[in-house]
Amino acid sequence: MIRRQRWLGPVMFMPAILYIAALVGLPFVMAFFYSVGDVKVGSVGYHFVGLRNFISVLHNPTFQIAVRNSFIFTITSQILVLVGSTTLALALKEAFPGRRFLRFIILLPWVAPVSIGSIGWKWILDSLYSVISWVLVRMHLVKAFDTPVWLGEPKLAMMSVILVHTWHMLPFATVILLAGLTAIPKDIPEAASVDGAGFFRTLFQITIPMMLPIINVAVLFGMIFTFTDMTVIYILTRGGPYDTTQVIPSLAFFTGILGSDLAEGAAISIFLVPLLVVVAYMVLRSAHRAEVT
Amino acid sequence: MSKQSGGKISRRKFVKLTGGAVAAAGMTSAFLFPARAMAQQKTLKIVQWSHFVPGYDKWFDNVFTKEWGAKHNCNVIVDHIAIGEINARAAAEVSAGKGHDLFMFLAPPAAYEKQVIDHREIYEQVQSKHGKMNAVAERSTFNPTSRKFFAFSDSYVPDPGNYRKDLWSEVGFPNGPDTYHDLLVGGKKIKDKSGHPVGIGLSQELDTNMAVRAILWSFGGAEQDEHGKVVLNSKHTIEAVKYMRDLFKQAQTPEVFSWDPSSNNRGILSGKLSFVQNAISVTRSAEKDNPDMSKNIQLTPALKGPVRRIAAEHVMSCYVIWNFAENKEDAKLFLADLIDNFESAFKASEFYNFPSFPATVPDIQQLIANDPKAVPNDKYKVLGTVGNWVTNVGYPGYATAAIDEVFNTFVLPTMFAKAARDEMTPEAAVKAADTEVRRIFDKWK
Structure with a gap:
């Protein structure tokens, strides 16, 4: 029995290890290997070039824009996700008719493939067929020949990709926060209520502080997903107009796969690593704290 | 020394006997199991975009490749992918060292030069029959430094x-x-x-x-x-x-x-x-x-x-044969025969694909000047x-x-x-x- 227990654990654990090694570890090692080499899509050999690709990337003004945009995209969308998911979680915690159906509806954007959702949004924001613009025209809020170009104006384009990404990420954070919310013992807010605390006081001084570890986990996971995602941007704007929505992952794809320079594409993506390591460390620390408390 | 005696079988005889037996077994199995015999056919795998004109894909998939396959006892498999997938798919095939025998790009694939054969041989064969290719094809598929043709262009699309x-x-x-x-x-x-x-x-x-x-x-x-x-x-x-x-x-x-x-x-x-x-x-x-x-x-x-x-050009049709392609010879033959049949391709594409070898559509001016679908008929x-x-x-x-x-x-x-x-x-x-x-x-x- 003891002998069986000795090998059962590692065996059960092995698929996860293999999965991570094959789909995360190996590509990461290869990306690092490529980033210090001269690998193009059609290369037949490998030559070590040191930091040449990194230096070249730093001289690319689009990279500087992409770094700035990555932070804007990630931080803004995570703030919106945090506010939206907290609100939704608080609303969905209460029992009311149709709650299950509403939960199902809210979960849909996360369940549906992000590419499909983004294509839908591309049509919603299309310069010619935008349903939003159509409604605004019908409400006489904008002129028919002067509708907003949602994906063609730099600020509107950035706003659009942030909102679509927020739409996609919101359910994930809501589910996590809802789980955290239901774990708070009911007697604490009830006692606060008896003591005369109103809704906002209870929210900001009891509910949110008690949920903080789980909020941290949701935000940090969201940051990792957002920093590394390019689907929404690739489908909606392809980094345009004139690179104003370009982020690090999309630039890596354009340079590495479409531009055929795998080494520089890998170097661009490697710039994400220190950032993600910090975020991952914070995730693990938050998770540990949540476990301890 | 080599002479054998008695009931012993010489090495040569053994090879003949076993070879004959294997051939007979092969023929018998081909007769009894035609599906298995089909599987022994050569295969030519092609990947290209889903053409804008559906009629072109119908002609290519259901007429030309079928006839070509029957003529050369070759099973031709055509896979179609969207334009946006081409570069990623090519990179994946090169990375794996495995894929299609003929890979069609819609832009000059110069970055893949070291992964493809020199297509000069196909150009020479085609040019001996159909005359010189046009400049746009040459400048899209030739590296003047290495003197290598890194692709073979059958057509391009004008951008009026x-x-x-x-x-x-x-x-x-x-x-x-x-x-x-x-x-x-x-x-x-x-x-x-x-x-x-x-x-x-x-x-x-x-x-x-x-x-x-x-x-x-x-x-x-x-x-x-x-x-x-x-x-x-x-x-x-x-x-x-x-x-x-x-x-x-x-x-x-x-x-x-x-x-x-x-x-x-x-x-x-x-x-x-x-x-x-x-x-x-x-x-x-x-x-x-x-x-x-x-x-x-x-x-x-x-x-x-x-x-x-x-x-x-609006898009440039460039076929490549990878170094690792399993059926290079048929791939070359296929491209040469595609050019032989380019007038049909031109018509099937509804004048979308213009020939890289102008002589393959000698009556092109008459064809485009009288298109029954166009209003007026000489729109093109x-x-x-x-x-x-x-x-x-x-x-x-x-x-x-x-x-x-x-x-x-x-x-x-x-x-x-x-x-x-x-x-x-x-x-x-x-x-x-x-x-x-x-x-x-x-x-x-």
Whole structure:
């Protein structure tokens, strides 16, 4: 029995290890290997070039824009996700008719493939067929020949990709926060209520502080997903107009796969690593704290 | 020593006997199990885009490859992928060292030169039969430094102007714009009068890439000279950028910054735009889905700029045979036979695919001058001069890997767009783009 227990654990654990090694570890090692080499899509050999690709990337003004945009995209969308998911979680915690159906509806954007959702949004924001613009025209809020170009104006384009990404990420954070919310013992807010605390006081001084570890986990996971995602941007704007929505992952794809320079594409993506390591460390620390408390 | 005696069997006899037995067994099994015999056929695997004209894929998949396969006892498998997947798929096949025998790109795949065979042999065979290929094919598939043909081009797609005859007639251009000056003057008049803008894209997509190159070259600018030296930062380029800025401000709307490759098609087909530069996908779609609009949309050759009349191919059909292809010989044969049958391909594509070997469609002028689907029937006649104004990406040099990266990272659309939006002066936008092009060229040296 003891002998069986000795090998059962590692065996059960092995698929996860293999999965991570094959789909995360190996590509990461290869990306690092490529980033210090001269690998193009059609290369037949490998030559070590040191930091040449990194230096070249730093001289690319689009990279500087992409770094700035990555932070804007990630931080803004995570703030919106945090506010939206907290609100939704608080609303969905209460029992009311149709709650299950509403939960199902809210979960849909996360369940549906992000590419499909983004294509839908591309049509919603299309310069010619935008349903939003159509409604605004019908409400006489904008002129028919002067509708907003949602994906063609730099600020509107950035706003659009942030909102679509927020739409996609919101359910994930809501589910996590809802789980955290239901774990708070009911007697604490009830006692606060008896003591005369109103809704906002209870929210900001009891509910949110008690949920903080789980909020941290949701935000940090969201940051990792957002920093590394390019689907929404690739489908909606392809980094345009004139690179104003370009982020690090999309630039890596354009340079590495479409531009055929795998080494520089890998170097661009490697710039994400220190950032993600910090975020991952914070995730693990938050998770540990949540476990301890 | 070699002589054997008695009941012993010599080595030679043993080989003969067993060889005969194996052959007989093979024939018997082929007779008894035809499906298994089919499996022993050679296989030729091809991957190419889902053609814009469905009729072309029907001809290619159901007629040409079937007949070719039967003739050469070869099972031809054709996989179709979307345009956007081509580069990623090619990279994956090269990385795996396994894939299709024939891989079709829609742009010169110079970056893959070391992963493909030299296609010279196929060109020589085809040229001995059909005469010389045109310049756009040669400059899109040949590396003058290594002297290697890194691809084989069967066809290219012209990129003419598509204009609304009714709108342009109202402002004094019944035959549409002939020059970029006409486009600016007429386009502005139309926009001022009826609100219909010109539709030259300024976005990070294929059609914009082609349209801005046509403007650049027509004004005398270029990314590189004929020897591959970067020459983007020139007064000609600045003039081209200034022109685009004027065109945007006077005759366009900001929606051009948000476009994908199908946006200008939708824009003119819906009746919104007065002019777009695109392949004949626009007019063919109109003939099929919007016959009234089809009468109004007519074609014009590449517009003339201050220096020349020129435009890039819209897409360049380039087949490659990987070094690791399993059936190279049939792949070569297939390409040569495709050229032998190119007139059928031209017709099946509804004049979309123009021949890289002009002699393969000797009656091309008559065919395009009399198309029963077109209104008027000679709508496509203007494409008869395409040989005089079409060129390759990278003009006046060759389509190199560096040019390909400049193309796919949208350096030129960004240059034009930033100046059009006054984010940068034309001089500063050109200088920034020149620096970026040099950086890319340096990487590929």
